[in-house]
Amino acid sequence: MAFRASLRRATAARPAAARFYSQAIAVPTSSSSPVSAAQIRRDAALPNPDPAEDSASAALVREHAPFMVATYARPPPVFVRGEGSYLWDLENRKYLDFTAGIAVNSLGHCDPEMAKLIAQQSKTLIHASNLYYNPWTGALSKLLIEKTLASGGMHDAAAAFICNSGSEANEAGIKFARKVGKALDPSGAKTEVVSFRNAFHGRTMGSLSATPNPKYQAPFGPMVPGFRVGELNDIDALPSLVTPATCAVIVEPIQGEGGVRVASDAFLVALARRCRDVGAVLHYDEIQCGLGRTGALWAHAHLPPEAHPDVLTTAKALGNGFPIGAAIVNARVAALIKVGDHGTTFGGNPLACRLAHYIVGRLADEGLLEGVRKKGEVFREGFERLRERYPALVQEVRGKGLLLGLQLSEDPARIVKAARERGLLVITAGTNTLRFVPSLVMSEEEIREGLAILEEAVRVTREGGSE
Numbered sequence: 001m002a003f004r005a006s007l008r009r010a011t012a013a014r015p016a017a018a019r020f021y022s023q024a025i026a027v028p029t030s031s032s033s034p035v036s037a038a039q040i041r042r043d044a045a046l047p048n049p050d051p052a053e054d055s056a057s058a059a060l061v062r063e064h065a066p067f068m069v070a071t072y073a074r075p076p077p078v079f080v081r082g083e084g085s086y087l088w089d090l091e092n093r094k095y096l097d098f099t100a101g102i103a104v105n106s107l108g109h110c111d112p113e114m115a116k117l118i119a120q121q122s123k124t125l126i127h128a129s130n131l132y133y134n135p136w137t138g139a140l141s142k143l144l145i146e147k148t149l150a151s152g153g154m155h156d157a158a159a160a161f162i163c164n165s166g167s168e169a170n171e172a173g174i175k176f177a178r179k180v181g182k183a184l185d186p187s188g189a190k191t192e193v194v195s196f197r198n199a200f201h202g203r204t205m206g207s208l209s210a211t212p213n214p215k216y217q218a219p220f221g222p223m224v225p226g227f228r229v230g231e232l233n234d235i236d237a238l239p240s241l242v243t244p245a246t247c248a249v250i251v252e253p254i255q256g257e258g259g260v261r262v263a264s265d266a267f268l269v270a271l272a273r274r275c276r277d278v279g280a281v282l283h284y285d286e287i288q289c290g291l292g293r294t295g296a297l298w299a300h301a302h303l304p305p306e307a308h309p310d311v312l313t314t315a316k317a318l319g320n321g322f323p324i325g326a327a328i329v330n331a332r333v334a335a336l337i338k339v340g341d342h343g344t345t346f347g348g349n350p351l352a353c354r355l356a357h358y359i360v361g362r363l364a365d366e367g368l369l370e371g372v373r374k375k376g377e378v379f380r381e382g383f384e385r386l387r388e389r390y391p392a393l394v395q396e397v398r399g400k401g402l403l404l405g406l407q408l409s410e411d412p413a414r415i416v417k418a419a420r421e422r423g424l425l426v427i428t429a430g431t432n433t434l435r436f437v438p439s440l441v442m443s444e445e446e447i448r449e450g451l452a453i454l455e456e457a458v459r460v461t462r463e464g465g466s467e
């Protein structure tokens with residue numbers, strides 16, 4: 001009873017959304033556990049100490065965790081509200097978010113116009129299935145093609161397949177390429193798919209087979225047959241890697257999950273030429289690096305047309321938190337996909353497509369894209385200061401725009417925790433890489449605020465202090 005009374009007192013001062021959430025759930029009484037004096041002193045020295053074992057957050061997790069398949073290792077905070085560049089947890093702690101839902105919330109948390117559109121469309125039509133037309137699936141497909149062509153990306157973009165996620169978009173791309181391969185070689189010999197080390201294309205079996213990371217693949221083998229692995233930026237290996245048996249090459253212009261590793265322009269041009277030589281479909285996975293994150297609508301848009309893809313996949317920012325994905329294809333690919341070849345139950349529903357239509361328009365705005373480029377430089381300036389101060393720790397800065405990686409000489413887990421407990425959310429990628437993918441509308445002032453917190457987090461893990 002005392003615990004519940006303290007919870008009521010704590011929630012009384014919270015914003016309405018957090019207060020409603022905590023009142024709407026049944027929070028079980030926690031078992032009493034002594035808190036050491038050292039722990040009390042440590043927490044008192046931190047603006048955002050992780051919720052303790054006797055907190056409302058911990059009680060909620062203990063209640064729910066047994067019913068959830070344990071596919072993620074999560075830190076203690078329970079987030080209940082977001083606005084712009086910030087999140088609030090159940091204890092009403094405020095966090096500046098450098099993660100944007102893993103490059104998803106490019107317009108920030110709870111964009112007001114999105115909220116209005118959700119309310120309007122949810123009262124109009126949410127789902128009627130792909131057995132029928134609706135106004136928004138076609139409108140989104142048309143806008144994606146128009147904005148892609150106008151941006152200088154994928155010069156021959158012709159049609160789009162709308163689905164629910166990045167993995168589903170990549171599965172579509174793989175299936176489409178297999179269909180092209182069979183059309184070019186009816187014997188069935190042209191079925192191989194090439195991907196690259198450190199790639200991440202998803203967790204469904206086809207996209208997982210193109211994700212050559214033992215951590216992800218080993219528990220679920222054998223993989224789908226016919227996948228080969230190459231080294232990103234190794235031009236000399238392309239003739240033996242991409243052969244007449246290759247039906248597709250799938251590549252991220254910037255590998256996000258793999259450590260923010262950038263494919264060189266020379267490599268992508270050479271890869272495209274090799275694909276054309278053998279009739280392979282070139283598939284750019286821009287699920288993380290596309291839709292404005294690099295300061296251009298598409299990460300490949302600066303390349304010459306000869307290096308543009310036949311298939312371009314997107315998701316993440318396309319829905320700003322609402323599930324949606326898309327595979328954009330050129331006429332060569334589209335012509336071979338027939339009715340019944342592929343499908344999706346929820347993909348292309350009016351609600352998701354209306355939201356994405358609005359989001360694509362916002363993310364294609366040149367003013368926003370120019371801001372991304374400028375904000376990327378603000379980050380880089382901060383990273384360079386950090387590297388000068390801690391040269392043994394900070395080894396390299398990688399990426400473009402607001403998809404940036406800070407390569408460290410050691411596991412960044414302590415830095416991530418220290419930053420979180422000071423009110424900053426950052427995530428990792430690859431091996432010992434801090435990844436920065438904030439909202440594209442985050443202000444330069446907020447970026448500098450976050451960089452100051454990051455520097456303090458690094459300091460305490462290097463020089464001692466309250467971590």
